[in-house]
Amino acid sequence: MTRRTRSATAAASSTENVTLSTNERILRDCHSFYIDEDRGLIGIAQQLGLTLFAPKKKINVLLIGNHSAGKSSFINWYVGEHVQKTGVAMETQGFTFVTSGKKRESLTGNATLHLYPHFDELRKHRGVVEYLTTEISTSKENKFSLVTFVDTPGLVDGDMIYAFNVDDTILWLGDVADLIFVFFDPIGQALCKRTLNIVEKLNSKHPDRIRFYLSKADTAGTESDRQRVMMQIVQELCKRPGLNKAAFEMPTIYIPTLTGKTAKCENQLENTAKEISKAIDQMIQTTLNALEKDCQAIASLAQKKKEKDQADRAFNWKARFRGLVFYSLAFFFPLMLLLSLLTSGVGIVEMLGYEQGKEVAEQLQNFIEGLFGLVPERYQVGFLVCQAALCVLLFLLGRCVSKTRPTLSKRSKRSLEEIRDYVEDIGKRKKALYKEYLEQSVGSEFVS
Incomplete structure (x- = not known):
């Protein structure tokens, strides 16, 4: 390395220290x-x-939920930028990594695995690479610079056919994730069996990483309706071995900007940011x-x-x-x-x-x-x-x-x-x- 190159590197490092x-x-x-x-x-x-x-220089937060559970909307809220497309018609069909960087850019599957070599094991999961993307944002909101979100496909029951083994892929990602957020929404298929089966398997291996949330809580209707939905979800979870633990928590969250209406239910959305902050401190x-x-x-x-x-x-x-x-x-x-x-x-x-x-x-x-x-x-x-x-x-x-x-x-x-x-x-x-x-x-x- 020449003296000029070292000087340029030192200058760049000094500038970076100011912004970090x-x-x-x-x-x-x-x-x-x-x-x-x-x-x-x-x-x-x-x-x-x-x-x-x-x-690692960042924690990995895995988001799991049924179809239209609000995973992409949550990412957009935390990032403070419309990074992920939302809506029923735009439901995530593959796996999307959302991370911070120097400029806004989208990466395909091979580029994603070059960016994240520790995820190269995904190549062994047939068909996943073609449905793997990365969204890079320059946002400095919250602690996004220290977080990589992994948005997963919306899970549904019935005859839905995926181009890859979605269950095995999510389970593998759960092994390398620092936090696993599970979203249940009150108007969709909150009790989707596929979601519950995956959550049960993840909980058996990583119970300390999983956090449950009732998303879109402002659309649940009245307080009694919301309580009824919550009870149905909790009862179904408690039927599963390993999930019927004491002190079970499921905070209610919603994105205020989506409806523009004033909701009467408590919004514990900031709890998610606190959980992420705790995971960062632990890392x-x-x-x-x-x-x-x-x-x-x-x-x-x-x-x-x-x-x-x-x-x-x-x-x-x-x-x-x-x-x-x-x-x-x-x-x-x-x-x-x-x-x-x-x-x-x-x-x-x-x-x-x-x-x-x-x-x-x-x-x-x-x-x-x-x-x-x-x-x-x-x-x-x-x-x-x-x-x-x-x-x-x-x-x-x-x-x-x-x-x-x-x-x-x-x-x-x-x-x-x-x-x-x-x-x-x-x-x-x-x-x-x-x-x-x-x-x-x-x-x-x-x-x-």
Whole structure:
């Protein structure tokens, strides 16, 4: 990267910091720690044999409901922009991702999966990609910049044929969603069996993610009519195993701008925004905690590799010493024979001086003769063969016990030190990010 490119990147980042909220910046910084091309935690972890995944920068809110339950209208209200088409004639026929971005744009199925690679599993659901779209909006209303809505097809009973397995696809999306909003409307098929079946399955796996709402509550008629509709829905839900839980809640919501009339029923629409805000706060805390945990895991692996290298070096020193002992024993007897042959001549006698050389030669010869004297003459050939076999065996044992383990180079050890220092630095920056996050709620004077 050139100096001019780095300057431009820094300037763009500085401009972006001004426009981003604190939560957006925290999530962006945490995400960048993982995916940085040069020093990303994902790449560092791979070097150490550890698999990490980058955290999400937005929560996923899955919307489920029967035909014309008001899912698209709710999205338009939260976004503050007419992103999704509404009305019976415009009922959503596929899956639509609604997210924030730099400009208003619509994406088709393949482009959507490139934008959301963690949703690539949808390719395995036959026919879904052709009915998959993304709507990008520049809205900054509520906390839309930290939310991706997933609008699902309106569910109906009877002979309705979908171009894909809508039940299985919704169930899969429920596994990756952070929140699941289920809308029941009082004038449509509020007790649609397909909807109830899907909700029952989702609730069995993710009961903490599901929120129930009576949508279009202002069209339910009088208060008694609304209560009757509510009771019918609750009774039907409570017939299902797992859904008949205590403290069952179903707030009444409606979009005030749709009818232009003043409704007498309570509108708890803001509850949905609060639930989304809670999920965002939970994601931020989870992301920061995961960052700390992953940094500790990387530092621990780096330390273990250093300790293993030290242990391997100690093992190698012992292995070389054991090998030296066996090699010495293997060459001892052949060396004695060689010295005996040398002393039988005059070379060593002249080299050490006649008297001293003669004494050494006599001692060696006496040792060899004494060694062979222990063996009867008819067994001496066999004894030599056994000695040769023993030498070969000792040599092979020496090779086995002297095998060493691979050790780290100076460059690799220096790299481990740099990794440890780097993740410790990220840990300090994570602490600063956590402080900024907490200061939003309790104030700087209460955060140490």
